[in-house]
Amino acid sequence: xxxxxxxxxxxxxxxxxxxxxxxxxxxxxxxxxxxxxxxxxxxxxxxxxxxxxxxxxxxxxxxxxxxxxxxxxxxxxxxxxxxxxxxxxxxxxxxxxxxxxxxxxxxxxxxxxxxxxxxxxxxxxxxxxxxxxxxxxxxxxxxxxxxxxxxxxxxxxxxxxx
Amino acid sequence: xxxxxxxxxxxxxxxxxxxxxxxxxxxxxxxxxxxxxxxxxxxxxxxxxxxxxxxxxxxxxxxxxxxxxxxxxxxxxxxxxxxxxxxxxxxxxxxxxxxxxxxxxxxxxxxxxxxxxxxxxxxxxxxxxxxxxxxxxxxxxxxxxxxxxxxxxxxxxxxxxxxxxxxxxxxxxxxxxxxxxxxxxxxxxxxxxxxxxxxxxxxxxxxxxxxxxxxxxxxxxxxxxxxxxxxxxxxxxxxxxxxxxxxxxxxxxxxxxxxxxxxxxxxxxxxxxxxxxxxxxxxxxxxxxxxxxxxxxxxxxxxxxxxxxxxxxxxxxxxxxxxxxxxxxxxxxxxxxxxxxxxxxxxxxxxxxxxxxxxxxxxxxxxxxxxxxxxxxxxxxxxxxxxxxxxxxxxxxxxxxxxxxxxxxxxxxxxxxxxxxxxxxxxxxxxxxxxxxxxxxxxxxxxxxxxxxxxxxxxxxxxxxxxxxxxxxxxxxxxxxxxxxxxxxxxxxxxxxxxxxxxxxxxxxxxxxxxxxxxxxxxxxxxxxxxxxxxxxxxxxxxxxxxxxxxxxxxxxxxxxxxxxxxxxxxxxxxxxxxxxxxxxxxxxxxxxxxxxxxxxxxxxxxxxxxxxxxxxxxxxxxxxxxxxxxxxxxxxxxxxxxxxxxxxxxxxxxxxxxxxxxxxxxxxxxxxxxxxxxxxxxxxxxxxxxxxxxxxxxxxxxxxxxxxxxxxxxxxxxxxxxxxxxxxxxxxxxxxxxxxxxxxxxxxxxxxxxxxxxxxxxxxxxxxxxxxxxxxxxxxxxxxxxxxxxxx
Numbered sequence: 001x002x003x004x005x006x007x008x009x010x011x012x013x014x015x016x017x018x019x020x021x022x023x024x025x026x027x028x029x030x031x032x033x034x035x036x037x038x039x040x041x042x043x044x045x046x047x048x049x050x051x052x053x054x055x056x057x058x059x060x061x062x063x064x065x066x067x068x069x070x071x072x073x074x075x076x077x078x079x080x081x082x083x084x085x086x087x088x089x090x091x092x093x094x095x096x097x098x099x100x101x102x103x104x105x106x107x108x109x110x111x112x113x114x115x116x117x118x119x120x121x122x123x124x125x126x127x128x129x130x131x132x133x134x135x136x137x138x139x140x141x142x143x144x145x146x147x148x149x150x151x152x153x154x155x156x157x158x159x160x161x162x
Numbered sequence: 163x164x165x166x167x168x169x170x171x172x173x174x175x176x177x178x179x180x181x182x183x184x185x186x187x188x189x190x191x192x193x194x195x196x197x198x199x200x201x202x203x204x205x206x207x208x209x210x211x212x213x214x215x216x217x218x219x220x221x222x223x224x225x226x227x228x229x230x231x232x233x234x235x236x237x238x239x240x241x242x243x244x245x246x247x248x249x250x251x252x253x254x255x256x257x258x259x260x261x262x263x264x265x266x267x268x269x270x271x272x273x274x275x276x277x278x279x280x281x282x283x284x285x286x287x288x289x290x291x292x293x294x295x296x297x298x299x300x301x302x303x304x305x306x307x308x309x310x311x312x313x314x315x316x317x318x319x320x321x322x323x324x325x326x327x328x329x330x331x332x333x334x335x336x337x338x339x340x341x342x343x344x345x346x347x348x349x350x351x352x353x354x355x356x357x358x359x360x361x362x363x364x365x366x367x368x369x370x371x372x373x374x375x376x377x378x379x380x381x382x383x384x385x386x387x388x389x390x391x392x393x394x395x396x397x398x399x400x401x402x403x404x405x406x407x408x409x410x411x412x413x414x415x416x417x418x419x420x421x422x423x424x425x426x427x428x429x430x431x432x433x434x435x436x437x438x439x440x441x442x443x444x445x446x447x448x449x450x451x452x453x454x455x456x457x458x459x460x461x462x463x464x465x466x467x468x469x470x471x472x473x474x475x476x477x478x479x480x481x482x483x484x485x486x487x488x489x490x491x492x493x494x495x496x497x498x499x500x501x502x503x504x505x506x507x508x509x510x511x512x513x514x515x516x517x518x519x520x521x522x523x524x525x526x527x528x529x530x531x532x533x534x535x536x537x538x539x540x541x542x543x544x545x546x547x548x549x550x551x552x553x554x555x556x557x558x559x560x561x562x563x564x565x566x567x568x569x570x571x572x573x574x575x576x577x578x579x580x581x582x583x584x585x586x587x588x589x590x591x592x593x594x595x596x597x598x599x600x601x602x603x604x605x606x607x608x609x610x611x612x613x614x615x616x617x618x619x620x621x622x623x624x625x626x627x628x629x630x631x632x633x634x635x636x637x638x639x640x641x642x643x644x645x646x647x648x649x650x651x652x653x654x655x656x657x658x659x660x661x662x663x664x665x666x667x668x669x670x671x672x673x674x675x676x677x678x679x680x681x682x683x684x685x686x687x688x689x690x691x692x693x694x695x696x697x698x699x700x701x702x703x704x705x706x707x708x709x710x711x712x713x714x715x716x717x718x719x720x721x722x723x724x725x726x727x728x729x730x731x732x733x734x735x736x737x738x739x740x741x742x743x744x745x746x747x748x749x750x751x752x753x754x755x756x757x758x759x760x761x762x763x764x765x766x767x768x769x770x771x772x773x774x775x776x777x778x779x780x781x782x783x784x785x786x787x788x789x790x791x792x793x794x795x796x797x798x799x800x801x802x803x804x805x806x807x808x809x810x811x812x813x814x815x816x817x818x819x820x821x822x823x824x825x826x827x828x829x830x831x832x833x834x835x836x837x838x839x840x841x842x843x844x845x846x847x848x849x850x851x852x853x854x855x856x857x858x859x860x861x862x863x864x865x866x867x868x869x870x871x872x873x874x875x876x877x878x879x880x881x882x883x884x885x886x887x888x889x890x891x892x893x894x895x896x897x898x899x900x901x902x903x904x905x906x907x908x909x910x911x912x913x914x915x916x917x918x919x920x921x922x923x924x925x926x927x928x929x930x931x932x933x934x935x936x937x938x939x940x941x942x943x944x945x946x947x948x949x950x951x952x953x954x955x
Contacts, residue, residue, distance in 0.1 A: 044190075054838040102182055108812065109352065109402040113182055145351055150849075
C-alpha cells in the first residue's frame, strides 16, 4: 500500500482491547498507541506532553501496568488489555482516586491528570497503603507544572484510605 | 463585612470532574469534519536574511492543500503597542532558531511534515548575537531590528531617579555593591500550544490554548484585516500557561489564514521542541545594586541596574525592563532610589512574562544583597529586613501606592513554624529567609484606553443563574472565583452558578489570565454584577411578599430569597421584567505618579509573601537538597483556601525549579536542550514538603478583601534557597540555578557569580519628585494635584 506521499506503508488489521471493548482497526504499523487511542478511537482523555517518553503525560495501563502510550506500538500488544482514563470510573461513579483528585484540588489545569491517575491506580493495586515516599517514587516519571505535587500525593493518600 | 457563607469555603473546582474522566476538551482534542493539519517551517539559523523561498515542490505533493509564506501575512503584530515587531511568518529575516517562515496545511501531519521538507529557503547567514554583552557591542553585520535612535542591539533604555540620592548616600554609614545574574528559564506547560481555526461564510472561529482570548482576537483582526465582528476566539480547556500563552502566536494567525484559504478547518499543535522556541519565558538578567544603610541598618539610598537578554522580539519586554526596577520599593522603605534598565535583542527565542514577570530576578538580587549587608554590619538578616519593611497605607518613593500589607505577619508565621531563630547550626545544613510582593493586576492596560479591565454579566431566568466572563481558567481556578462570588451574593451554592467564560462572542471583555489580575478585577466586576442582580431579585420577592421600605430585612442565603426558593425568586423576577441581565465592571484606580513610564508597577493592591527554606548541601558532591519550605502568603482574603494553597504550592515548586535546575541556555546559536528530559524540572522526588500559611489582611479594594496568589509566592523561594546554601556552607552562589558544579566552585572560590556589569550608554535620568509617604490620593484628585504642580501626568 502507498500513502499520500507515494511511500510504501505497512498497514495491518489489528485487534485492540481498550477499557473492556474490542476494536478491529486497519493501522499503519508505525502508528503509536497514543495516536491510535486519540485519533482512531476518539479517546482524547489520554494527553501528550512530549511524544518522546519523557514526561509521563500519556501513561495508560497495559494489563494493569503503567506504560507510556507514545512509546508503545499497537502491534506489540498482542491482544493485551489497555486501560485509559475513560475506563477508570464505574459507569458514572468516579473511582476513589478520581474523587480524591476532584475533592483535594489535585487537578489544576488537569492536563497531566489522566497520566497521574493511571500511574497512581497501578500503584494502589500493587501497594494499597503506600507511604508518602512510595507515592512520590511511583509517580516520579509523571511531571506536573501546576500543583507542586503536594495535592496529588494527598489525593493518593486519601484514595488509599477510602 | 457580613457573614460570608461561600467565600472562604474550600470547594472542588467546577471543571475537575470532567478533567478526571478525560472528558475535558483541550485544543488538541478538537476534531472537526474535513479538518486539515498544519505544520510550520522554522529557521535553522539564529540570524539570517531570507533571500528566497521556493514552495513549488511542496505545493505539488498530493494531500497538500495550501502553503503560505510571509507574503501571505505581511502585517506586523506584537503584544505591546510599542513593539509591533513580529510577523506570523517572517519574510525578510529570521532572528532565532525556530523563527517561523512558512506553513503548510495538508490532509495529515505526516504529509504536512513532508511538505516542509520540500520547501527550499535560501538564507544569507548573519553573525548571531547571543549574550547581553554582545547585544551592547556594535553589531558585526547588522542590528537584529533596525532602530533610528538606539545604539548596538539595544531594545529599551530607561533611567529614573526618585528622591534625593545625594542626601541618601551622604547619610549612609555603610555602602555595599553586589552583582547578580538570574538565568533564563521557560514555563514548560504540560500542554503544547494548539489552535484550531474554522472559516465559514466570512466568519472565523479560533479555538486556542491561550491565556487571553481578547489579545488573540485583536491580533487576528489586525493581521487578517477582518472586522472583530467576524472573528470569534474561544479558549479551549487550558493545559497550563504560567505566562507562556499570553502573547498572540504565529500558529494562531497561520491556522486562521490557512482555514480562510482552504475553506476547511485547520489545526496546529506545536511539538514540544517548538514550545521551547515559542518561549516568552523568564529573561536572563544581569544586575548590579548599590545600597547605603545608616547605623541601624535602615536603607538611605539604593541604585539598581539591570540588563535583560530579550531574545529576538519585543514581546512584553518593554514592560519587563520596568518590572526589574519597580517593586523593590513595595517591600522595603527606600527613601531615595535610582533605577537604570536596559533590554537588548539577541538571537534567541523571545523572552516575555513568566510567573512573576520581571520581578523574580531583582527580588533574588535584592534579598541576597540585603543578607550580605546584614552580615557585613553584624545585624541578623531577618532583623535588618524587618527594620526596613514598608508600612501599610503608605506611598513609596516611586509613587507606588501600598494598601493592605501583611509582611510582618507573614514573617512571624514562617519564623515561628520553621524555628529559624533557634535552628541547629551544623555544616551542610542551613535555612534562608526572604520576603516579596506582587501585583494584583497591572493598574494600566497594555494598550491605552479608558475602558474597564474586566466586565462580567449575570443572567437570571426561570432556569437559574449564569455568569459570563472573558477570563480564561488556566487551571488556577478563575472559574471558581466567579462561581463563589456570584453564589455568595445570590445565596446559592457555587455549583448552582453556570459559567460561560473566555469566548469573545458570548462573554464581555476581560483582559485575561496574566498579571495576577483575575481574582481582583474579574472578581470585583462579578461582585458588582451579582449585587445588582441580587437587588432585582430581592425587589421582585419584596413586591410579592408585600414588603416595602427597608429591603435589607429580606434574607438571602441557603438557596432562598425571603419566603421563596431561589428558582421561585428567579421566576418572580422574570415574570416582572423578562429575562434579566446585570453588568459589572472594574477599572483600577489611577494611582501612577507624574512621570512618563509610571504606568508599569502600579497595582490596586500588592500581595506579600515570606518564606523560609531548609536545605542540605553536600560539600563533597555539591548537591543541594531542599528539605522543607515554609511559606506565608498575604492573599488579602482567600475566596477558596483550597485553591489558594494550590497556587502557593505550585509557585513554591516552580521557584525551586528555577533555583535548582531550570535554565534555557544556548550553544552556537542552538537551544542546548529543547526537550523535557534534558530541560530539567523538579519531579515528585525533588519537591519537598511545603507548609503554607494564608494571611488575610482584607484589602479595602479587593473583592471581599482578596488579592492575588498565583505569582507572588514563587518570588521569595529562590533567594531563600541561596541564603540557605550560605547558611549551610558559608558560600554565595549569586546566580541561578544552583547547580552542583557551582556549589563546588563556590567552595573553592568563596563565591560564584558575575564579575562585572557591562558599560551601558545610560540616558540622563528622568528625575521624579517623591510623594509624601502618607499621600494616598488617587484618580482625579491626584491628577489635579499633578496639574497644579506643573507635572506632566
